[in-house]
Amino acid sequence: IAGITQAPTSQILAAGRRMTLRCTQDMRHNAMYWYRQDLGLGLRLIHYSNTAGTTGKGEVPDGYSVSRANTDDFPLTLASAVPSQTSVYFCASRGSEADTQYFGPGTRLTVL
Amino acid sequence: GQNIDQPTEMTATEGAIVQINCTYQTSGFNGLFWYQQHAGEAPTFLSYNVLDGLEEKGRFSSFLSRSKGYSYLLLKELQMKDSASYLCAVMDSNYQLIWGAGTKLIIKP
Numbered sequence: 001i002a003g004i005t006q007a008p009t010s011q012i013l014a015a016g017r018r019m020t021l022r023c024t025q026d027m028r029h030n031a032m033y034w035y036r037q038d039l040g041l042g043l044r045l046i047h048y049s050n051t052a053g054t055t056g057k058g059e060v061p062d063g064y065s066v067s068r069a070n071t072d073d074f075p076l077t078l079a080s081a082v083p084s085q086t087s088v089y090f091c092a093s094r095g096s097e098a099d100t101q102y103f104g105p106g107t108r109l110t111v112l
Numbered sequence: 113g114q115n116i117d118q119p120t121e122m123t124a125t126e127g128a129i130v131q132i133n134c135t136y137q138t139s140g141f142n143g144l145f146w147y148q149q150h151a152g153e154a155p156t157f158l159s160y161n162v163l164d165g166l167e168e169k170g171r172f173s174s175f176l177s178r179s180k181g182y183s184y185l186l187l188k189e190l191q192m193k194d195s196a197s198y199l200c201a202v203m204d205s206n207y208q209l210i211w212g213a214g215t216k217l218i219i220k221p
Contacts (some may be wrong), residue, residue, distance in 0.1 A: 040213060043201075100157045
């Protein structure tokens with residue numbers, strides 16, 4: 001692994017189903033982020049984690065949950081998917097406080 | 113509130129120069145970032161400004177004026193591969209990035 005990986009690459013999901021998007025980084029970065037990107041709205045922060053064992057809510061956290069059991073993994077769970085959660089989801093990580101964020105390749109999720 | 117403004121779309125000609133502007137109002141400031149995002153791909157880091165002035169990196173330069181809440185990204189000698197969206201983001205007092213909606217740059221031959 002080099003950098004950040006996300007899985008799955010894309011997914012079509014029935015409304016009401018539970019779904020976990022996976023994110024793994026091998027850069028030993030402390031901070032990790034989940035964003036959603038929708039046309040015309042730019043990147044919006046869903047949840048973040050400044051270090052293993054801690055998480056925080058971003059701009060649009062409703063309907064999503066995260067956990068950070070270790071440094072490398074930061075899964076995002078949709079407990080009961082709704083069509084408005086159709087989006088492209090990006091995971092990102094950052095080393096030091098003023099460092100840039102590095103992005104995974106994204107997961108394209110469609111909720112029907 | 114926090115706000116990042118940049119034009120939705122710009123068109124330029126191959127070989128020319130284009131300037132993409134970004135204005136911001138945020139709670140705190142710990143630097144301004146520019147990212148490039150090709151269609152269907154993840155954003156990739158282009159530049160970082162934390163002090164006023166111009167940062168040059170090859171064909172790309174980025175300028176910051178903190179007193180005016182203003183930045184621009186200057187792309188010289190445009191190539192077709194520069195067709196992409198360019199995202200402006202400000203790091204706030206909590207070291208979170210606040211993102212603009214992005215500027216889609218179309219390069220014509």
